[in-house]
Amino acid sequence: MASILMVAGEGLPFIKTGGLADVIGSLPPELVKKGHEVRVVMPLYQKIAQNYHQDFYFEKEYSVSINYHEVPVRLYSIIKNNVVFYFIEHQGYFERDSLYGYDDDGERFAYFQKAVLEMLNQLNYWPQIIHCHDWHTGMIPCLCKEAHGYDERYRNIRHVYTIHNLAYQGNFGVEMLDSCLGLGYHLFDNGNVRYDGGISFMKSGILYADKVTTVSPSYSQEILTPQYGEHLEMVLNMRKYDLWGITNGIDIESWNPMSDPEIPYHFNKVNAQAQKKENKLALQKELGLQEDPNVLLVGVVSRLTWQKGFYLLMEKLNELCAAPIQLAVLGSGEPLIEEKMAQLEAGNKGKIVFYRGYNESLSHRIYAASDLFLMPSLFEPCGISQLISMRYGTLPLVRETGGLRDTVQPFNEYEKTGNGFSFANYSSDELINTLYFAIDVYYNRKEDWTTLIRHAMNTDVSWEKSAGTYGLLYDELLKY
Structure with a gap:
C-alpha cells in the first residue's frame, strides 16, 4: 500500500468547474478504502474560504520565491471522508471570482506548485508518490527532479501525472522559468519544457513524471494521433510505454436514485420507469414544459462549448424542433451557443427550455427525469455525465470518442444488447439519425426501451474497479 499526495487545481466537495473536481472528490476516499494513505492539496479559492475557512486547521506559515521576492504561504487543512485536504492560501492569487483564465495564471500556479513542494519540508511529510492532475500541477515532477534533485527526500518520490483534458496545457512565456x-534556461534550450517559443506545464508533466495516465483507455490511444494530440502527440509517443488509460468512475453515494435528496421521487431498477415519469412531470412543472409523462424528454447538462458537440446540434435545429421530444438544457459556455439556445427556447415555449448557468440541484432532477441524455462530443477524455445518466436509468446518446466509446455500448436491436445509443463520425446527419432511431425505440418498442434501462442501471459506474487499477499502477512504481 502506498502513501500518495494528490495535487490538483480543484476538487469536490469544496469547489468545481469540471470533471477534475469529481475525480478529486471521489477517487481518494476509494483508494483509502483499499488501504492507501491519501492526502490532497489545492489552492484556497475565494468560495472555499467563504464556505469552509472557519472549519480549517491552521498548519504553517512559510514563504517561497516568486519574481525574486519571498512570497508568504499560509497552509490549512481539514479531514473529509478519511482524506486530509491541504489548502494553500494567498488571497491575492486565489481569492478571485474565477479559478482560472487570468493573465497571471502562470505565476499563480508556479507559486502554488512551489508552495506544495515546500509544504513537504515544512510538515516533514514525505509521500512515496505525488499524483499530479492537469496543467496546474505539471511542473511539480520537473521541480522535484531539477530544483530539488540534490535532496534525497525529494529524489525518492515517484510521480504520476494525469491528463484530464489535453486541450488545456498551461503554456507561458519563457521568462517564467x-x-x-x-529553473535554469538550459531546460528551455534542451527542449525539456520548451513549447512554441515558451514553456508548457503540460509538456513538462508528461516528460518528467514516471507514469502518465489519461481518464479512459480510448483517449490514451487517441492522443497519440495528430487529430487528438493537440500538438503534443510526438511527446506522448515518447512516453507511450508509460501511458495508462484508466476510466473515471462517479461517487455512487452522491449519485443514487434511491436516496438522492435533490429528486422528488426515488427509484431503483424495479420501479424506474414509473417513478421516472413522476420525476418528469415534476421537472416539466418546475421548468415550464408542457406536462406530459409520455413524451420523450431529452436532457443536457454540460458546458456549452465546441468540444461538447453543440455545433452539430445547431446544424439540425429544424429537425430538432420538429421531433416528438422535449429538450431541457442546463449549462453555460460560448456566447454564440448560449444565444442560440435562448432563441430555441423563445421559439418553442413548452417544448424546449434553457437554464443558463449551473445549478447542481437542478442537474440531479434533469438526470432523474430525462429519458435520453445528449452528449455528442467532438472529443471526450472520459466524460462523467454519461455515467451519471446511466445510474439514473437515462439512456446516453453519445459520439463514439474517448471515454464515451469505452462506457456506452450502442443498442443492438437484433441481439438486444447495449446501454445507450451512439454514432461514429462527427456528423450532424449521423447525430440526427441516431436521435430519430432512439425516438423510434422509445415510442414503438417499449420492451426494448425497458431492457436498455435495465442494462444502463446495471452498468458499473463506481470507482471500485478503477481505484484497483490505480493501485496496480502505484505498486508498479514502487518496485523501482
Whole structure:
C-alpha cells in the first residue's frame, strides 16, 4: 500500500468547474478504502474560504520565491471522508471570482506548485508518490527532479501525472522559468519544457513524471494521433510505454436514485420507469414544459462549448424542433451557443427550455427525469455525465470518442444488447439519425426501451474497479 499526495487545481466537495473536481472528490476516499494513505492539496479559492475557512486547521506559515521576492504561504487543512485536504492560501492569487483564465495564471500556479513542494519540508511529510492532475500541477515532477534533485527526500518520490483534458496545457512565456520557477534556461534550450517559443506545464508533466495516465483507455490511444494530440502527440509517443488509460468512475453515494435528496421521487431498477415519469412531470412543472409523462424528454447538462458537440446540434435545429421530444438544457459556455439556445427556447415555449448557468440541484432532477441524455462530443477524455445518466436509468446518446466509446455500448436491436445509443463520425446527419432511431425505440418498442434501462442501471459506474487499477499502477512504481 502506498502513501500518495494528490495535487490538483480543484476538487469536490469544496469547489468545481469540471470533471477534475469529481475525480478529486471521489477517487481518494476509494483508494483509502483499499488501504492507501491519501492526502490532497489545492489552492484556497475565494468560495472555499467563504464556505469552509472557519472549519480549517491552521498548519504553517512559510514563504517561497516568486519574481525574486519571498512570497508568504499560509497552509490549512481539514479531514473529509478519511482524506486530509491541504489548502494553500494567498488571497491575492486565489481569492478571485474565477479559478482560472487570468493573465497571471502562470505565476499563480508556479507559486502554488512551489508552495506544495515546500509544504513537504515544512510538515516533514514525505509521500512515496505525488499524483499530479492537469496543467496546474505539471511542473511539480520537473521541480522535484531539477530544483530539488540534490535532496534525497525529494529524489525518492515517484510521480504520476494525469491528463484530464489535453486541450488545456498551461503554456507561458519563457521568462517564467527563472523568475517564477527558479529553473535554469538550459531546460528551455534542451527542449525539456520548451513549447512554441515558451514553456508548457503540460509538456513538462508528461516528460518528467514516471507514469502518465489519461481518464479512459480510448483517449490514451487517441492522443497519440495528430487529430487528438493537440500538438503534443510526438511527446506522448515518447512516453507511450508509460501511458495508462484508466476510466473515471462517479461517487455512487452522491449519485443514487434511491436516496438522492435533490429528486422528488426515488427509484431503483424495479420501479424506474414509473417513478421516472413522476420525476418528469415534476421537472416539466418546475421548468415550464408542457406536462406530459409520455413524451420523450431529452436532457443536457454540460458546458456549452465546441468540444461538447453543440455545433452539430445547431446544424439540425429544424429537425430538432420538429421531433416528438422535449429538450431541457442546463449549462453555460460560448456566447454564440448560449444565444442560440435562448432563441430555441423563445421559439418553442413548452417544448424546449434553457437554464443558463449551473445549478447542481437542478442537474440531479434533469438526470432523474430525462429519458435520453445528449452528449455528442467532438472529443471526450472520459466524460462523467454519461455515467451519471446511466445510474439514473437515462439512456446516453453519445459520439463514439474517448471515454464515451469505452462506457456506452450502442443498442443492438437484433441481439438486444447495449446501454445507450451512439454514432461514429462527427456528423450532424449521423447525430440526427441516431436521435430519430432512439425516438423510434422509445415510442414503438417499449420492451426494448425497458431492457436498455435495465442494462444502463446495471452498468458499473463506481470507482471500485478503477481505484484497483490505480493501485496496480502505484505498486508498479514502487518496485523501482
